[in-house]
Amino acid sequence: MAPASNAPIGTWTTDYKKAQEEAKASHKLLLLDFTGSDWCGFCIQLDKAILQQPQFKDYASKNLVLMEVDFPRRKAQ
Numbered sequence: 627m628a629p630a631s632n633a634p635i636g637t638w639t640t641d642y643k644k645a646q647e648e649a650k651a652s653h654k655l656l657l658l659d660f661t662g663s664d665w666c667g668f669c670i671q672l673d674k675a676i677l678q679q680p681q682f683k684d685y686a687s688k689n690l691v692l693m694e695v696d697f698p699r700r701k702a703q
Contacts, residue, residue, distance in 0.1 A: 649691040
């Protein structure tokens with residue numbers, strides 16, 4: 627797993643336990659985004675078309691705890 631790719635710091639987490647705790651404490655839903663950020667065309671399209679849009683970001687900030695689970699082909703060195 628790699629850290630969240632294009633996500634701003636503080637918006638997406640890669641720590642499942644932390645995400646669960648935050649969702650429970652804030653009474654928000656937990657959204658897990660399973661992605662292949664450097665090879666999956668559908669994942670890249672979802673990121674651009676939905677996840678990076680202001681409307682989604684606004685909704686997510688009020689209603690969701692966001693977690694990215696990334697499986698890149700090129701591993702960070």
